Amino acid sequence: MKKKFHLSNLYLILVFAVLYLPILYLIFYSFNAGKTMDKFTGFSWQHYLTLFADTRMISIVINTVIIAVLSALIATLIGTFGALGIQQLRKRSLRNCILSLNNVLMVSPDVIIGASFLIFFTFLGIKLGFGSVLLSHIAFSIPIVVLMVLPKIDEMSQVMIDAAYDLGATKWQALTRVVLPAITPGIFAGYFMAFTYSLDDFAVTFFVTGNGFSTLSVEIYSRARQGIDLEVNALSTLMFVVSLLLVGGYYALTRYNESKKIHRARAAEEEISQ
Amino acid sequence: MKKLMIILAGILALCLVLFGINYEINLKSGSDTKKTLTIYNWGDYIDPSLITKFEHETGYHVDYETFDSNEAMLTKIKQGGTSYDLTVPSDYTVQRMRRQHLVDKLDKSKLPGLRNIDSRFMNLTFDPHNDYSVPYFWGTLGIVYNDKFVKRSQVEHWKQLWNPQFKNDIMLTDSARDMMAVALITLGYSVNSTNYHHLQQASQKLDQLAPNTKAVVADEIKMYMEQNEAPIAVTYSGEAAEMMSQNSHLHYVVPSEGSNMWFDNWVIPKTAKHKKAAYMFLNFMLEPKNAAQNAEYIGYSTPNKAAMKYLPSNVRNDKEFYPDNSTVAHLQVYRDLPLKVIGHYNDLFLEFKMFKK
Amino acid sequence: MKSKAAYLTPYFLWIALFVIAPMALILYQSFFSITGHFTFANYEEYLSSSVYLKMTFNSIWYALIITVLALAISYPTAYLINQLKNKQLWLLLIILPTWINLLLKTYAFIGLFSQNGSVNDFLRFVGLGSHQILFTDASFIFVATYIEIPFMILPIFNSLDELNPSLINASRDLGASNWQTFRRVIVPLTMPGVKAGFQAVFIPSLSLFMITRLIGGNRVITLGTAIEEHFLVTQNWGMGSTIGIILILAMFVVMFLTRDRKNRGGQIR
Numbered sequence A: 001m002k003k004k005f006h007l008s009n010l011y012l013i014l015v016f017a018v019l020y021l022p023i024l025y026l027i028f029y030s031f032n033a034g035k036t037m038d039k040f041t042g043f044s045w046q047h048y049l050t051l052f053a054d055t056r057m058i059s060i061v062i063n064t065v066i067i068a069v070l071s072a073l074i075a076t077l078i079g080t081f082g083a084l085g086i087q088q089l090r091k092r093s094l095r096n097c098i099l100s101l102n103n104v105l106m107v108s109p110d111v112i113i114g115a116s117f118l119i120f121f122t123f124l125g126i127k128l129g130f131g132s133v134l135l136s137h138i139a140f141s142i143p144i145v146v147l148m149v150l151p152k153i154d155e156m157s158q159v160m161i162d163a164a165y166d167l168g169a170t171k172w173q174a175l176t177r178v179v180l181p182a183i184t185p186g187i188f189a190g191y192f193m194a195f196t197y198s199l200d201d202f203a204v205t206f207f208v209t210g211n212g213f214s215t216l217s218v219e220i221y222s223r224a225r226q227g228i229d230l231e232v233n234a235l236s237t238l239m240f241v242v243s244l245l246l247v248g249g250y251y252a253l254t255r256y257n258e259s260k261k262i263h264r265a266r267a268a269e270e271e272i273s274q
Numbered sequence B: 001m002k003k004l005m006i007i008l009a010g011i012l013a014l015c016l017v018l019f020g021i022n023y024e025i026n027l028k029s030g031s032d033t034k035k036t037l038t039i040y041n042w043g044d045y046i047d048p049s050l051i052t053k054f055e056h057e058t059g060y061h062v063d064y065e066t067f068d069s070n071e072a073m074l075t076k077i078k079q080g081g082t083s084y085d086l087t088v089p090s091d092y093t094v095q096r097m098r099r100q101h102l103v104d105k106l107d108k109s110k111l112p113g114l115r116n117i118d119s120r121f122m123n124l125t126f127d128p129h130n131d132y133s134v135p136y137f138w139g140t141l142g143i144v145y146n147d148k149f150v151k152r153s154q155v156e157h158w159k160q161l162w163n164p165q166f167k168n169d170i171m172l173t174d175s176a177r178d179m180m181a182v183a184l185i186t187l188g189y190s191v192n193s194t195n196y197h198h199l200q201q202a203s204q205k206l207d208q209l210a211p212n213t214k215a216v217v218a219d220e221i222k223m224y225m226e227q228n229e230a231p232i233a234v235t236y237s238g239e240a241a242e243m244m245s246q247n248s249h250l251h252y253v254v255p256s257e258g259s260n261m262w263f264d265n266w267v268i269p270k271t272a273k274h275k276k277a278a279y280m281f282l283n284f285m286l287e288p289k290n291a292a293q294n295a296e297y298i299g300y301s302t303p304n305k306a307a308m309k310y311l312p313s314n315v316r317n318d319k320e321f322y323p324d325n326s327t328v329a330h331l332q333v334y335r336d337l338p339l340k341v342i343g344h345y346n347d348l349f350l351e352f353k354m355f356k357k
Numbered sequence C: 001m002k003s004k005a006a007y008l009t010p011y012f013l014w015i016a017l018f019v020i021a022p023m024a025l026i027l028y029q030s031f032f033s034i035t036g037h038f039t040f041a042n043y044e045e046y047l048s049s050s051v052y053l054k055m056t057f058n059s060i061w062y063a064l065i066i067t068v069l070a071l072a073i074s075y076p077t078a079y080l081i082n083q084l085k086n087k088q089l090w091l092l093l094i095i096l097p098t099w100i101n102l103l104l105k106t107y108a109f110i111g112l113f114s115q116n117g118s119v120n121d122f123l124r125f126v127g128l129g130s131h132q133i134l135f136t137d138a139s140f141i142f143v144a145t146y147i148e149i150p151f152m153i154l155p156i157f158n159s160l161d162e163l164n165p166s167l168i169n170a171s172r173d174l175g176a177s178n179w180q181t182f183r184r185v186i187v188p189l190t191m192p193g194v195k196a197g198f199q200a201v202f203i204p205s206l207s208l209f210m211i212t213r214l215i216g217g218n219r220v221i222t223l224g225t226a227i228e229e230h231f232l233v234t235q236n237w238g239m240g241s242t243i244g245i246i247l248i249l250a251m252f253v254v255m256f257l258t259r260d261r262k263n264r265g266g267q268i269r
Helices: A002-030 A046-053 A055-088 A092-107 A110-124 A130-155 A158-166 A171-200 A203-208 A216-226 A230-273 B002-028 B048-058 B070-079 B091-099 B112-116 B158-162 B176-186 B196-207 B221-226 B237-246 B275-286 B288-298 B305-310 B339-355 C002-029 C041-048 C050-082 C087-099 C102-113 C118-126 C137-162 C165-173 C178-189 C191-206 C210-214 C223-232 C237-257 C264-268
Strands: B036-042 B061-067 B133-146 B170-173 B213-217 B232-236 B250-253 B259-267
Touching (some): A002 C102, A046 A230, A055 A092, A055 A216, A055 A230, A055 C002, A092 C237, A110 C223, A110 C237, A130 A203, A130 C002, A130 C137, A216 A230, B048 B275, B061 B070, B091 B259, B133 B237, B176 B232, B176 B259, B176 B339, B213 B221, B221 C102, C050 C087, C102 C210, C191 C237
């Protein structure tokens, strides 16, 4: 038994090592005194200094984060309600049909999506810039949210909802007290995936942006013609560290809350027993 | 539910804070002023300190947006929805934009700096009277080799690339027009050929290069060559200059039998809203000292004759990057071909890429 | 019924505006030649050209390999993470690498795999000598799988997390071995997650492009590469749209094959 435990740990360590290998590589070279990612010539902070002096870059990063956070939020809202609606469809064929439509944006290459959105926006007379980029990111993030939330809803037992109704719950109460808590992990997964898609997207954003608005991916891809600057490595390192801290912080917070809850529950128990 | 609401509120608050910070940054750099100039350029294709200098001198704020290929830029300008005041298409794209009425005719009386441009680079086929475009940078297509593996005499001519000893050694640029040009020149045809048989022959010639081809890549070619991944590459002079500044074993050759000569040019799109500022910027960039500073920063060859004297002598006298008249005479500029022919070029190149397997 | 319509409105509006409208546009464009004439020639060319058929076959083949590999690596990973103490934290750590820009990670892989890269340094150190790693099928599949793994782990993890532990206990109590429990209880109950992962990985893998060039050196050409080229280089939007339609059809087929057959939701009602 003990040996098996070791083996499985080794496997996990290996998976994590491979997942993080290229990122550690990027971080390592962000401290390179030289200009490229192949020879480490000495330690230096120079790329970080360049980054902090580059207000255009900082502004672009903030734009990127706003778009990612906001588009993921709205996509999660629409997608979750969409998934709830799909689940209630009784006809299998209709359900499968809607699911297929749902997935069209996932299979279409970004260039096609970008080009058709561009035609669409100019046709409607929407000004290209923050708004059009936000709309597009919401649009291509919705399907992944649905894909993440739907299995959770399917697994949720209908009995629970029926029980809620039998106990006199309104539709709203059934939704907020029973359904949403049950599918929360799916919603979170959907949100994170939507966030990821938004951060990573280049082609769609490229087509629908304009009037001086830019995101990080567009900037990085455009710079590729001149070779990628280690300033971008420095930036990625910082973003990585910040997200690591956020994840750690979020986790510590939930742990703290949970332990407080348990504490309170115990205190209450003791009070009752006394 | 409460947890979800807290997170929702947290995300919205975060957005608000970020909006605030961004507004603050933009305020500092002065983008709220009405006097703005929107430039649409290749990524990292100008010395940023020149933009700052221009902003200081004129009080205009410069909005700088970037693209990564001519065709992508063209699509955006054609579709509308944006108003760029200046953009930088390559030669054949200038011709196409002209034909599609996407660019404004220049008022040359407002461009006194135009006389600084070398007369060899004016009035070229893609814009015969420079009525629409101002040359920005120029260069050639050629061969980069690594002297650790290959001697110069082995790669001075295009036909030497077919030498069986270079099996799996050559990196090609992922561009149908350029690679077909290599085959066409080797066969002694024009790089603008529309003759079906010539193209067929060129395609067969290119397919024979498959065994020697290591990979067909784009911008990454610089990185690969710097890291000694391959001994030989077919690429543009601008890319070559950058590789050579990183790896002293690399050298650049323009085959004497001929090659392509390319130009990136400023144009003012029809949809421009700040034309006065655009002219100011063009004149600013044509000033010899600024042009020289920019050329040193980017590493490409400048067509600005008056700027030459401000360049270091080793750059100015480099025969591969500033070739003499006899070499220039053999260089050919791409013309914009009919869409059907370009489609044919691309199909043949796609076949070549599939052929390699 | 009314409230249902209200909260579904945004979703159906989205389907109409951002799915059906662009799809109609692509379909419409696929009937136009490069010179702007209405024609079926794009479809004829696609179906008669050995280049395109070979490319289609290649795309499906590579996407299949990538998906199967990703599944083989992800399932045990998700299973093991699900048994860890702080599983939500570990899951977040799986997603975290995807927040670093893809192009940048690809450049890092180039640095690792190149002739003088870290991997070759290691191989030389161990005495295996240096090898050509870049521009091979293996390196392409490796990097593509790397990119897709988090998208596979997440849905599988979710379905494992949802699994009722009493079912596993019941199976054990009834005398099933670990393996039997796994095969008869855990695997069938996590199938929805596996299917969601399959869809989330296989479908985008059909249209991979950038890494086919950067890591594969254009030795691997997928449908995505061809579309990219038609839209951005040739400006032959007609042909690009035609291939796009083929991809959408392929997606419908995949969806049909991985559809939910058990009709679970309906039965209970």
